[in-house]
């Protein structure tokens with residue numbers, strides 16, 4: 170299932186892990202992602218930190234027959250960083 174890391178402040182998508190084999194690195198941990206992106210959100214500049222358990226959202230994967238307006242909500246796992 171996809172994993173999406175978002176900025177906890179502006180909701181900017183920091184990283185999307187869509188499937189295994191996407192790249193040779195696999196799914197980065199939040200701290201690896203922060204090390205890769207730098208310690209601030211590239212969009213709003215807020216300092217990134219590892220997510221609290223409460224800020225991690227898991228939602229069921231929906232089938233593909235949703236309208237384009239719903240496409241952005243068709244996410245399976247999200248974690249604000």
Ligand SMILES: [Zn+2]
Pocket residue numbers: 176177178179180181210211212213214215
């Ligand atoms: Zn941000």
